[in-house]
Amino acid sequence: MNRLAHSINITEDVPGRILHWNFFIGGHLSASVPVRLVERTDEGQLVWMETGAPMWRTELPGGAHLRDIAPDDRPAAGYPVVPGRWPMGSALFYQPTGAAHSVLWLFGRRGKFRGWYVNLERRVHHGDDIDIADHELDINVAPDRSWQWKDEESFAEKTGHPVYWSVDEAAAIRAEGTRVARLAEAGTFPFDGSWCDFRPPRTWTTPPRPPVPRRPIL
Template identity: 85%
Template sequence: MNEAMGEGASDKPGQILHWNFFIGGHLSASVPVRLVERTTTGQLVWMKTGTPMWRSALPHGTHLRDIAPHERPAEGYPVVADRWPMGNALFYQPTGAAHSVLWLFGRRQKFRGWYVNLERRVHHGDDIDIADHELDLNVAPDRTWQWKDEQSFAEKTGHPAYWTAEEAAAIRTEGDTVARLAEAGTFPFDGSWCDFRPPPAWTTPPRPPHPRRSIL
């Protein structure tokens, strides 16, 4: 179960938090984000493209999800300074849920659709630790949707670094539940926040402190 969001932290909009993304127990990326809103039902955070970040230094052309845990250094790969290469995104992280919903924005802040990341999320003060569940959903602006990474999700099922068959069923059920929200056009797929613009005073956050390389 997720811990209380931002325990020990303030709820001030613009506050810098650290989004730490782990795959199979090891860090993939650590990116500073800004708090947009926090309520008892969840929080919204803003991630800006080009933000200074840390990422795992991997063999050229590889992704951490494609490297078997037994082939990785026990303490995780070293990290290197980089910048967030993906587009701008607004993350909704509902309290107690095993997913986040992202509003994706392209050039000139044009809304491109939603992305549902299935995950286990734990909050430690200003740190938002994400244990990725591999299986995700792409949701188009017209709310049609499709699964993403089904094969790699199935391949990881049963591995001790990932999830059991029973946990895999719960992960897929979580995705099905969110898909039903998209089909119904209910929040967060009701058209709200699609025109979000960060306040002009929000500068690009600085690179966060040197992160942990393995999840707690």
């Protein structure tokens, strides 16, 4: 199961260490969720996000999603954040060093592996915080490694807006996704079948809600 092998810092790389996954859309916070470190190496790190984990989420009018609200229509200081719980399923995140994407192993009920999800993003690590600037365009990869783009239309609509990405940056984002999709087609890591049976240790209790989030360092 273990694909990553060469740990680089014993004191900071203890499995189970709690980190904070902070997700931003157009410079505004969408969610801040605690995750546990599984493994960190020169190649990248693996973190575990548990369904139902206590989190902070942005409170939006009328139940809207932040990505659907034009930046010019948002308050300058952002929307208020309120406590909540992570509503999606549990996932194992692979965050390659220096890459503009994460790969998620998605797990359903009783830990059944449901497939992979490629999140295209800009990521900055500082202390226990992992700040994610979402790039909107993503990829769904089925267990048989067939794949398809996700959110192509909204990605195109955001291209050229100053809080998102330029035309040239959009081309680089799509190229990053294409490169990862080729890994899926070839069945190479992280799509080689490793970690699909991952289960967090029984000693890992639900982590506490993170500190109140602040503006990203991105």
